[in-house]
Amino acid sequence: MQIGKRVETGQDLARDGKGPFVSTVTGRVEDISEFQGVDAREYLAITIITEQRDSFDPSLEAIEDFSETKPETLRAAVNRAGSTALSPIIRDPRVWPRVDALIISAMDLDPRSVANQQSFRDNTSEVGTAVELLARTTEALKCTLAVPDNLAGIATGVSIGAAAVVMVPPVYPYGLPEILAKKYGAGLLLHPRDTGFSGNTIVVGLDHALSMVHSLQGGKPMLEKTVTFSTGENGGFRNFRVRIGTPVSELLKMASTEPAAGGKLILNGTMRGYACFSDKQPVTATTESLHVQSPSEGFSFQDTQCTNCGKCNQACPVDLEVNLLGRFSEYGIYDKSRALGAENCIQCGLCAYVCPARRPLVQYITRAKQAIQSGLEEPVGMAEAMECDACGPSCPAIRLFDMGSDTEDSPKEKE
Numbered sequence: 001m002q003i004g005k006r007v008e009t010g011q012d013l014a015r016d017g018k019g020p021f022v023s024t025v026t027g028r029v030e031d032i033s034e035f036q037g038v039d040a041r042e043y044l045a046i047t048i049i050t051e052q053r054d055s056f057d058p059s060l061e062a063i064e065d066f067s068e069t070k071p072e073t074l075r076a077a078v079n080r081a082g083s084t085a086l087s088p089i090i091r092d093p094r095v096w097p098r099v100d101a102l103i104i105s106a107m108d109l110d111p112r113s114v115a116n117q118q119s120f121r122d123n124t125s126e127v128g129t130a131v132e133l134l135a136r137t138t139e140a141l142k143c144t145l146a147v148p149d150n151l152a153g154i155a156t157g158v159s160i161g162a163a164a165v166v167m168v169p170p171v172y173p174y175g176l177p178e179i180l181a182k183k184y185g186a187g188l189l190l191h192p193r194d195t196g197f198s199g200n201t202i203v204v205g206l207d208h209a210l211s212m213v214h215s216l217q218g219g220k221p222m223l224e225k226t227v228t229f230s231t232g233e234n235g236g237f238r239n240f241r242v243r244i245g246t247p248v249s250e251l252l253k254m255a256s257t258e259p260a261a262g263g264k265l266i267l268n269g270t271m272r273g274y275a276c277f278s279d280k281q282p283v284t285a286t287t288e289s290l291h292v293q294s295p296s297e298g299f300s301f302q303d304t305q306c307t308n309c310g311k312c313n314q315a316c317p318v319d320l321e322v323n324l325l326g327r328f329s330e331y332g333i334y335d336k337s338r339a340l341g342a343e344n345c346i347q348c349g350l351c352a353y354v355c356p357a358r359r360p361l362v363q364y365i366t367r368a369k370q371a372i373q374s375g376l377e378e379p380v381g382m383a384e385a386m387e388c389d390a391c392g393p394s395c396p397a398i399r400l401f402d403m404g405s406d407t408e409d410s411p412k413e414k415e
Ligand code: SF4
Pocket: 312, 315, 316, 317, 318, 319, 320, 322, 344, 345, 346, 347, 348, 349, 350, 351, 352, 361, 362, 365
């Protein structure tokens, strides 16, 4: 790929065959540059000046009847169309020789997102086809459609073959893939590493699944995404159907909104999302929502001591001892963080939300998780941590834990 070159919609732009990296527009390449994502990984951005009309890459072929198509052909087609939802089983079938459970979810991932619910309402007659496509593509042993129980009336009319339908309260965090996998799938894995995969369960959002159907039936790449746009503390929600690759600045124009001075743009939810520091950032196939946060909504954390009130433990949906985990992670005592199951944290944010001391628990635990999984950061020893003049030396819970347990505890496995 070179600057100045023309690309077609659906063309695979991946370098060295590492794909999929599919163009969702037709136009001329204006810039190719690397940037660091919020997860500190390096990404490649290609800026394309678009033409008015799409010219489609002819290598994408339409598949009219999924039931007559081999699963491996469907997997290749889904991958070629630009979906990353099934990447782990497609990239390395030895690691994922079979899928125990598939969940197609009409649940939303954040209290301020209604994208999947809207797709369910608008495309009820196609939900069965989406289930059929994914069940055949993944060859999952068990297939479930998760529907928010406020849409139960619509769900009764849906024909989904052998899949089971489960009604789930539309309350955060019940729609998160990890919670769905734990409750209706094949359980949590000790080290969930890829979004949407927990243990041997695949969770695919309904909006994404329907885009797969349209893409394969039309012989086109995955082109569009429903994104929920919301503003302020009590602002309403609006869904926009936009082309994948659309910059956040265009979404703001469509909504006739600009962030106030001191406000923020939050992508992918107020609970698990992240602040977006450039409005050039594009909508991707996994973008669920954009929230324009007003300065008054800002939630400030403090470096204060834990009071052992226990509220974080009660709120944690994966039953971690967050009060202790937060402290060990704060001081970089990662062997103890690991023993307390830091890698099972799903970063739902509920612990920090309820913490009266406003401790940045998710940040502490996320840092510990990254350090454990990457092996890059040297853990701080207990003795070194105890030299700190902050609350650590006087914390009875840390001392007791250190003296009373030799932490042979194996990492906390969940069902
Ligand atoms: S963010 Fe907090 S509440 Fe959520 S899973 Fe992690 S420790 Fe538990």
